[in-house]
Amino acid sequence: MQIYLVGGALRNMLLGIPEHDRDFTWFGDEAALTALLPEARRVGKCFPIFLHHGREYAPGRGPDIQADLAARDLTINAIALALHGEHAGRLHLHPLAAHDLRHGWLRPASATALLDDPLRVFRLARFAAQLPDFRLHFSALAAMKEVARKGLLDGLDAERVGAEVLKAMAAPRPGRFLEVLDLGDCLAPWLAPLDRAAVIPAGPAAYHGANSVLTHTVNVMNGVQAAGGDALAVWLALCHDLGKCVSPVLRLPRHHSHEIHGAPLARALAERLRLSTRHLKAAESASLHHMKLGGYAQLRPGTRVDLLIALHPLRLLDPMLLLAQADRAQVGLGDSYADAMHRIREDMRRVLAVQLPASLRNKGPLSGRKLRELRCLAIARAE
Numbered sequence: 052m053q054i055y056l057v058g059g060a061l062r063n064m065l066l067g068i069p070e071h072d073r074d075f076t077w078f079g080d081e082a083a084l085t086a087l088l089p090e091a092r093r094v095g096k097c098f099p100i101f102l103h104h105g106r107e108y109a110p111g112r113g114p115d116i117q118a119d120l121a122a123r124d125l126t127i128n129a130i131a132l133a134l135h136g137e138h139a140g141r142l143h144l145h146p147l148a149a150h151d152l153r154h155g156w157l158r159p160a161s162a163t164a165l166l167d168d169p170l171r172v173f174r175l176a177r178f179a180a181q182l183p184d185f186r187l188h189f190s191a192l193a194a195m196k197e198v199a200r201k202g203l204l205d206g207l208d209a210e211r212v213g214a215e216v217l218k219a220m221a222a223p224r225p226g227r228f229l230e231v232l233d234l235g236d237c238l239a240p241w242l243a244p245l246d247r248a249a250v251i252p253a254g255p256a257a258y259h260g261a262n263s264v265l266t267h268t269v270n271v272m273n274g275v276q277a278a279g280g281d282a283l284a285v286w287l288a289l290c291h292d293l294g295k296c297v298s299p300v301l302r303l304p305r306h307h308s309h310e311i312h313g314a315p316l317a318r319a320l321a322e323r324l325r326l327s328t329r330h331l332k333a334a335e336s337a338s339l340h341h342m343k344l345g346g347y348a349q350l351r352p353g354t355r356v357d358l359l360i361a362l363h364p365l366r367l368l369d370p371m372l373l374l375a376q377a378d379r380a381q382v383g384l385g386d387s388y389a390d391a392m393h394r395i396r397e398d399m400r401r402v403l404a405v406q407l408p409a410s411l412r413n414k415g416p417l418s419g420r421k422l423r424e425l426r427c428l429a430i431a432r433a434e
Contacts, residue, residue, distance in 0.1 A: 052079035052087055054108070055116060055131040055143070065152055066182075075108045076119060076131065084108065087135065097213025116143050119261050123160045124171045125178065126151045151188075154224060158188035159211060165194040169203040173215035173241075176231040180222035187231060205240060211392075213243050213324035220282035220289070226269030229289070233265060243290075246298035252304035258382040259304075264295045267381055273376030275370075284370035286330060287337035290317040291374055294338060313338035320406065329399050331364055337374060342376040347391055352427040360426075368399055401429045 054077045063070040077084055085091055086308045089105060091103040095182050101108040112122040120129040120143060129145030151158050157178055157237060165171045172195050198204060219228035232238045239246035248265035259267060272288040280288075294313025317334035326334075343350060343358050350358070362368045372395065376388045411421045 052137055053077065053116070053136040053138070054084075054087070054122060054134045055119075056109075056134055057119075057131045058123070058128045058251070059166045061130040061132055061142075062152070065130070067264075075106060075134075076111045076319055077108055078111045078115065080239070112281050119163055120145045120148075122164075122167075124147075124164055124168070125172055126156070126158045126160050126244050127178075129160045130294045130339050134336040155182075155185040157182070157185050157191055159191055159194050162190075164195075165191075166196050166201075166203065170207055170211050170215070171197050171410075172198055172204065172232070172235065172237050173212055173219075176228045176235075176237070177215050177219040177222065179231040180219045180224050180226075180228040183222075183224035183227055187234070190237055195237050199236040199239075204237060207241070209323065209325040213326050216242075217282055217286070217326070217330075219385050220272075220285040223276065224273055225276050225285045225289075226272040227270070228264065229269055236389060241425055242320070244293060253295070253381075254306060255304050268292055270381055271374070271377045274380055278373050278377060280377075281375040283330070283333060285375045286339075287333055287367075287370055288318065288377060290334040291337040291341045291378065293317050293320065310338050310340075310342050329365060333367055333370075336362060336365065336367055336371065340371065341374055341378060344371055344395070345379050345388075347395055352430045353423070355404055355430055356423060356426045359395075363399070363403070368396070372396075398430050398433070401433060403425045 054075055056073060057076045058074050060070040060073045081093075084168055088101070088103045088108070091101040091108065094100055096103050099110050105196055111119040113119050116131050116133075117337060120131060123129040123145070126145045126147040129148050131143040133139050133141045134209075145160055147158060147187065157175060159165055159171075159175075165175070175191060179185065187354070216228075222228065227231065227343075229238070229242070232242065232251055233246075245268070247379070248268065249263050251264045252268035253259035253262040254263050262270070268289060268291075271291065272285050275284050275288045290313070292309065292313065293308045293316040294309030294311065297316065298309060298311055314335045317338045318331055321331035321334045340358060341363065343354065347355065347358075359368070372392050377390065379388050380386075405422065405426045407422050407425070411418055412420075
């Protein structure tokens with residue numbers, strides 16, 4: 052019986068990065084594994100995968116650890132530390148693993164690594180976002196293009212793709228996820244309509260320069276992350292300008308009503324990736340409301356109340372404020388938004404503090420109209 056600690060945990064240890072998840076691979080027979088780990092329980096139906104104290108033990112790929120390493124996704128993940136057996140304590144590496152870790156290359160572990168499991172395209176892009184100092188090896192780019200050309204992304208499991216997208220949203224440079232997928236022609240079909248975004252101007256040159264919708268989206272995603280936004284806030288940034296991808300060509304570089312056109316696209320994206328209801332509604336809100344939030348000072352009290360009440364149930368105010376700030380920063384207005392953010396938070400506090408008098412409660416639509424009027428009055432008085 053041989054058991055190995057494998058993959059990302061070892062990679063992060065060697066790079067000096069905190070490691071969270073540990074994966075294990077074993078060679079031998081099931082009886083020997085369960086004798087060694089009596090509390091382990093089998094969870095795999097087709098393959099003998101076991102869980103032991105929350106950690107996964109998967110059977111090795113191939114007859115030995117070297118074959119297993121050769122069958123992994125990237126060279127930097129093809130590392131194994133023997134934990135049991137005659138070679139316990141020995142570190143096993145793919146022939147190029149040490150070189151690529153030292154020099155910062157993202158390279159497939161074999162010529163067929165991405166073809167064998169096309170989901171690895173998204174893993175590759177996610178690692179590019181998690182390890183922003185690492186460069187994409189030419190063989191990785193060629194393999195991505197081959198996967199796309201052969202249409203191998205179409206049949207992937209939606210939940211697996213969605214999980215990779217959400218992991219990328221939590222990365223230090225989340226926008227790089229889109230950049231790498233675009234380089235490899237792999238944004239479609241899963242992240243459509245962003246596959247068109249690189250050739251569409253973000254807006255008039257006076258505001259956006261020569262930036263495309265893709266470049267603008269990437270920059271806003273990175274800006275939200277740099278401002279302390281979580282994965283949900285970055286997801287909002289990914290979705291906020293999807294409507295620009297379907298703007299009529301003859302109207303470019305202007306994107307009239309892109310926030311309205313983008314809402315169904317954002318919803319469709321979340322549905323395609325099988326994300327949670329919160330992610331779906333957040334995606335729609337990002338498209339529908341980011342422009343209003345960015346121009347909050349020009350809104351009438353009634354529009355402000357409606358906007359704040361729309362954001363409150365999903366607790367989206369703070370991530371939407373980070374989105375609006377990063378979005379405005381791309382047109383040189385980010386610094387001036389700090390006062391607006393404070394004002395918006397104060398208005399939310401005022402709106403939620405309003406209560407209907409007892410005499411106006413339980414009167415159906417009339418109660419709703421009166422509550423909105425009182426909320427508008429509370430905001431107007433604070434001007």
